Amino acid sequence: MSVTETAAPLPAASKGRSLWQDAWRRLRRNRAAVASAVVLALVTVLAVVGPSLTPHAYDAVYANYVRVPASLEPYPRAEEIEPELRATLRRARVEVGAVVIEDGIARAALTSTGEIDPRITRYVERSNLFTNAAVVDIAPDQRSATLTADVQQVRFYLGTDGNGRDMLARILVATRISLAIGILATAVALLIGVTYGAAAGYFGGRIDGVMMRIVDVLYSLPFVFFVIMLVVFFGRNFVLMFIAVGAIEWLDMARIVRGQTLALKRREFVQAAEALGVDNVGILKRHIIPNTLGPVVIYMTLMVPRVIILESFLSFLGLGVQEPLTSLGVLIAEGARNIEGATWLLVWPALALALVLFSLNFLGDGLRDALDPKDR
Incomplete structure (x- = not known):
């Protein structure tokens, strides 16, 4: 009786690792x-x-916001808008009446002893707080009008x-x-x-x-x-x-x-x-x-x-x-x-x-x- 011997399979060689691996x-x-x-x-x-x-x-400079602290709320604050608008219109030689701020738009009633020049908006736009300023609702005698401007809200998360x-x-x-x-x-x-x-x-x-x-x-x-x-x-x-x-x-x-x-x-x-x-x-x-x-x-x-x-x-x-x-x-x-x-x-x-x-x-x-x- 012949016995057929089957050789056992050799174990697979383990893969080595390099120094970097x-x-x-x-x-x-x-x-x-x-x-x-x-x-x-x-x-x-x-x-x-x-x-x-x-x-x-x-490198953008915001002259109205020098050394303001970090905040998650937007600038300007509600109490800062009206004083800034009155300050910008002071050079326009007009009297500023009631100021209403609603939905990000500031409206100011203007009166003057002379005719109101619509170009006074340039005084407002020099400020970092306002954009798209316009003089509307001008009276027939051009001595009273309403100024509107968008309040530019900005955020400085780290000041x-x-x-x-x-x-x-x-x-x-x-x-x-x-x-x-x-x-x-x-x-x-x-x-x-x-x-x-x-x-x-x-x-x-x-x-x-x-x-x-x-x-x-x-x-x-x-x-x-x-x-x-x-x-x-x-x-x-x-x-x-x-x-x-x-x-x-x-x-x-x-x-x-x-x-x-x-x-x-x-x-x-x-x-x-x-x-x-x-x-x-x-x-x-x-x-x-x-x-x-x-x-x-x-x-x-x-x-x-x-x-x-x-x-x-x-x-x-x-x-x-x-x-x-x-x-x-x-x-x-x-x-x-x-x-x-x-x-x-x-x-x-x-x-x-x-x-x-x-x-x-x-x-x-x-x-x-x-x-x-x-x-x-």
Whole structure:
């Protein structure tokens, strides 16, 4: 009797996970980091599209609403309409009788010793409170009439600044500028620092010594002095800000990448690449720099808030973003000057800056834990 033996099927090989997949899996378990990433995404979306959705432009000036507090109710208040209408008609040399305000329309009875000129509506339209002013019901002797005007109701959910500009629109624009400077300056620091540090660490020897002494010399230069020199030669503009900050912040990035490169260039895969005849540029591009991205990504998330704080400090000194643009540092500086009479000018931009900084720091901590090989 022959027995046919059937071989048992081999178990399917389990699919492995790369370092980045494992890091992403651990990052998703960190609730603080995930929440921070969501908050940052929402803040970025609001900063990009928010100013176009707000009812007021960030540079629109409302002379009648200077430093008004935050409110969900529309301005002007009911008790402010009649005094403002009488004040605007005072220059028209007419006597204002009863004023009736109904359904957003103000009606005022006018009398005069002479003929009433219909062009007196231009006095009313100079005010931010009224639009579509018209003189109607003119008497046959043209010495009495009725003036009608639409009451322009506006809302300032976060109040206005010392020039009568909407704080909500300005905070959204300021957040956009601060995030843009932080991200662009970090990108400049990343480009210069990673390339410089990887080259110094890989070539080593005298090249490394000369390159790092250059870094030490640049470290000795005062940052504010460097920025003042750039402002003197090139003027104050948005592009100069992230170039100036990025041109200084790359020094720390270069040192970090150099230290990682010194450890990586002795690894077996680098020696194997050298034995196969791969040139130095190829080794740096394919083996050294990709393996330093873990610490680099972590440092990037910590550098962005530091750059934002630097920009805020420069704007506070008057060396940063200039009008009509604004940044969180500019708004905080303005709020600090008006803290006694208008606390909201400091509170709202300070809260926006704190929200961005806390989110970036929590996300950086989460990335550090996720990419730490000791925690795998």
